[in-house]
Amino acid sequence: MDAMTPPHDPALAEAIQSVLAALEHRDPGASAHAWRVANLAARLAATVGFEAAACAYLWYAGLLHDVGKLAVRDGVLRKPGPLSVAERAEIETHPVYGGRWLLSVPTLRPCVPAVRHHHEHWDGSGYPDHLAGQAIPLAARILSIADVYAAVTSERVYQTAWATPQALALIATQSGSLFDPALVLTFLRLAARTGLPTA
Numbered sequence: 001m002d003a004m005t006p007p008h009d010p011a012l013a014e015a016i017q018s019v020l021a022a023l024e025h026r027d028p029g030a031s032a033h034a035w036r037v038a039n040l041a042a043r044l045a046a047t048v049g050f051e052a053a054a055c056a057y058l059w060y061a062g063l064l065h066d067v068g069k070l071a072v073r074d075g076v077l078r079k080p081g082p083l084s085v086a087e088r089a090e091i092e093t094h095p096v097y098g099g100r101w102l103l104s105v106p107t108l109r110p111c112v113p114a115v116r117h118h119h120e121h122w123d124g125s126g127y128p129d130h131l132a133g134q135a136i137p138l139a140a141r142i143l144s145i146a147d148v149y150a151a152v153t154s155e156r157v158y159q160t161a162w163a164t165p166q167a168l169a170l171i172a173t174q175s176g177s178l179f180d181p182a183l184v185l186t187f188l189r190l191a192a193r194t195g196l197p198t199a
Helices: 010-026 030-047 052-064 067-071 084-091 094-103 107-116 136-152 164-173 182-193
Strands: none
Touching: 010 052, 010 164, 030 052, 030 136, 030 164, 052 107, 052 136, 052 182, 067 094, 094 107, 107 136, 136 164, 136 182, 164 182
């Protein structure tokens, strides 16, 4: 099985498409972002030696990493300017809600650690559980890099897309703070070897 092609499950695929459509309605551009994150994360996972099934679950986790944003109010989710402390705290609940939703879908339970912890930082400054270093699940560390790269290289209403060199420089400068240093090196090598899409 290819790393980016999980086992075919029509019912699950339909459910995921419905969830992504709902998220897209709330946050335009979210669906395209989810697909990019899923594919980038699966590529990085395959490069570091994940088996096919683990790549497939990480691909699902990439598609659904922001599903918890459905629990965030529109006024916060779509706010164009800086968020208040309270609004930031509300946004930071989305990995928790996403993890809880995935727990309710038996097929997707293996995705929970990646989704719940994809905003944890290597230095412990992330959320929701302030995990650090190796305590952060490897799948979540991979998803974190894919999420940030996909986010900054995408054109959104509130941001101009960064060029690939700028985005890779950002990933490199956050090695050891936001990101696992070993994974950053692998990601940069992957980018140099095969290239990474900007859209």
